[in-house]
Amino acid sequence: MTVLVKPKPIEGHKVRAFQMLIDGKWVDSAEGRTIERVAPGHGVTVSRYQAGTKADAEKAIAAARRAFDEGAWPRMTASERSLVLLRAADMIAERADELAYLDAIESGKPISQAKGELGGAADIWRYAAALARDLHGESYNTLGDGTLGVVLREAIGVVSIITPWNFPFLIVSQKLPFALAAGCTTVVKPSELTSASTLLLGEILEAAGVPSGVVNIITGTGPEVGAPMTTHPDVDMVSFTGSTGVGRLTMANAAQTLKKVSLELGGKNPQIVFPDANLDEFIDAAVFGAYFNAGECCNAGSRLILHRDIADEVTRRIAALSAKVKVGDPLDPETQVGAIITPQHLEKIAGYVSAASRDGAAVAHGGTALDLGMGQFMAPTILSSVRPDMAVAREEVFGPVLSVLTFETTEEAIRIANAIDYGLSAGVWSRDFDTCLTIGRRVRAGTIWMNTFMDGASELPFGGYRQSGLGRELGRHAVEDYTETKTLNMHMGARTGWWMPR
Numbered sequence: 315m316t317v318l319v320k321p322k323p324i325e326g327h328k329v330r331a332f333q334m335l336i337d338g339k340w341v342d343s344a345e346g347r348t349i350e351r352v353a354p355g356h357g358v359t360v361s362r363y364q365a366g367t368k369a370d371a372e373k374a375i376a377a378a379r380r381a382f383d384e385g386a387w388p389r390m391t392a393s394e395r396s397l398v399l400l401r402a403a404d405m406i407a408e409r410a411d412e413l414a415y416l417d418a419i420e421s422g423k424p425i426s427q428a429k430g431e432l433g434g435a436a437d438i439w440r441y442a443a444a445l446a447r448d449l450h451g452e453s454y455n456t457l458g459d460g461t462l463g464v465v466l467r468e469a470i471g472v473v474s475i476i477t478p479w480n481f482p483f484l485i486v487s488q489k490l491p492f493a494l495a496a497g498c499t500t501v502v503k504p505s506e507l508t509s510a511s512t513l514l515l516g517e518i519l520e521a522a523g524v525p526s527g528v529v530n531i532i533t534g535t536g537p538e539v540g541a542p543m544t545t546h547p548d549v550d551m552v553s554f555t556g557s558t559g560v561g562r563l564t565m566a567n568a569a570q571t572l573k574k575v576s577l578e579l580g581g582k583n584p585q586i587v588f589p590d591a592n593l594d595e596f597i598d599a600a601v602f603g604a605y606f607n608a609g610e611c612c613n614a615g616s617r618l619i620l621h622r623d624i625a626d627e628v629t630r631r632i633a634a635l636s637a638k639v640k641v642g643d644p645l646d647p648e649t650q651v652g653a654i655i656t657p658q659h660l661e662k663i664a665g666y667v668s669a670a671s672r673d674g675a676a677v678a679h680g681g682t683a684l685d686l687g688m689g690q691f692m693a694p695t696i697l698s699s700v701r702p703d704m705a706v707a708r709e710e711v712f713g714p715v716l717s718v719l720t721f722e723t724t725e726e727a728i729r730i731a732n733a734i735d736y737g738l739s740a741g742v743w744s745r746d747f748d749t750c751l752t753i754g755r756r757v758r759a760g761t762i763w764m765n766t767f768m769d770g771a772s773e774l775p776f777g778g779y780r781q782s783g784l785g786r787e788l789g790r791h792a793v794e795d796y797t798e799t800k801t802l803n804m805h806m807g808a809r810t811g812w813w814m815p816r
């Protein structure tokens with residue numbers, strides 16, 4: 315399938331040109347090349363970025379290194395850093411509409427959803443500000459009269475932060491404030507498709523009082539500017555969110571200099587539904603879980619594992635509700651599902667649906683691209699009669715495509731849920747406490763929702779088992795992730811030498 319993108323100008327929008335932030339200065343790329351971003355919902359150019367190069371990445375890393383080794387940020391008190399983060403949170407909230415608009419036009423997500431994400435992001439910055447002041451080590455006064463042990467938590471150093479296009483502002487907010495809270499300095503690379511809101515964040519952080527060189531933001535492609543951020547010896551840690559393939563490459567690159575790596579990767583998240591569940595609530599959550607952010611979401615509930623007794627009825631009801639979901643202009647406040655990120659990605663999604671149909675799945679709803687006279691869109695799609703071995707049941711489609719599988723026993727449901735490479739999240743629906751807890755304990759995933767789906771909070775750790783990632787973001791340990799542990803082993807009184815009898 316070749317996707318034809320129809321242009322529709324955005325009223326009042328002028329193409330916005332951006333520079334990169336390196337060492338406190340807004341600069342063009344070393345080679346002066348630029349990247350144009352075409353809005354997925356409108357098919358017209360909306361932003362122009364600098365196409366950064368390896369040389370730009372190296373300048374940014376050098377600036378971050380200097381700011382860490384010689385600058386004020388790691389040396390100021392946690393209270394001072396916390397104040398800067400709180401000021402940043404206030405400014406994010408003040409400019410939320412502008413940031414949400416940029417995320418909506420560049421990613422194609424609905425504006426109402428983008429505004430919700432900005433509210434969540436401001437909350438994360440405030441949470442990180444609070445955690446900054448709670449970072450402490452341990453002391454051991456139990457090692458005998460002659461010894462005192464103190465375990466310090468020190469900022470790890472220079473952190474490379476690489477983010478994807480599906481939640482541009484939210485994902486950088488799951489990483490950067492915690493790195494800053496710890497006293498680290500950073501080089502940030504947003505996706506080349508959705509860089510605008512991260513660049514605006516650079517302006518906000520400068521105004522909030524983050525010193526020069528502490529946050530450097532470079533734009534460009536992954537292979538050109540992302541790769542050096544994962545290999546450079548002056549980088550101490552890489553925090554990456556994106557595909558499992560690039561996550562694997564990032565880890566291999568970082569291994570050359572044994573950097574710490576934190577990875578938030580793909581998911582193929584099941585919702586397991588028992589006949590005693592509140593089906594009205596589940597059906598709403600199934601539609602939300604599958605089509606939220608057009609399914610371009612690592613947490614998407616893209617696999618339903620339904621008990622055989624309810625499968626036909628539930629599939630029919632989900633199809634009926636899917637027909638009511640409003641797909642359309644990302645800037646329309648009524649839109650629930652926006653555009654697909656690129657024409658190539660839409661082709662990939664449609665390819666999964668065709669392959670599944672060829673392999674014996676039935677299209678219970680949707681199944682095709684939608685012509686809305688603008689941009690590129692995919693119909694909310696339900697595939698029934700999906701077998702666990704099909705690609706559509708095992709791989710991350712990253713589109714509004716829901717696969718329906720069935721089970722008879724709890725053991726079978728757990729087996730199907732666990733029989734893939736991913737383990738990011740899962741849901742279980744039942745009114746029975748034992749059933750929920752059995753699934754909760756036996757399904758191997760970083761988050762298990764019980765009688766709900768895709769809820770979150772800054773306090774709750776997020777991340778995956780197996781090939782869904784490494785490490786956890788958010789939660790009370792999020793700042794510690796950006797630290798090294800140092801032991802101070804202190805001796806008091808006369809020391810007995812190793813050659814002297816004790």
Ligand code: NDP
Pocket residue numbers: 476477478479480503504505506507534535536537539540541544555556557558560561563564578579580581611612710711712
């Ligand atoms: P990628 O993993 O390619 O991109 C994520 C980030 O990594 C982007 O900033 C990208 O840069 C950068 N990057 C790409 N190549 C390298 C490299 N060699 N070294 C360092 N950084 C690099 O994801 P895509 O955006 O291409 O999406 C592809 C698929 O990944 C999706 O279809 C989906 O399945 C999955 N995905 C999962 C996400 C998640 O949240 N778990 C998020 C996004 C995607 P740039 O794109 O600017 O070149």
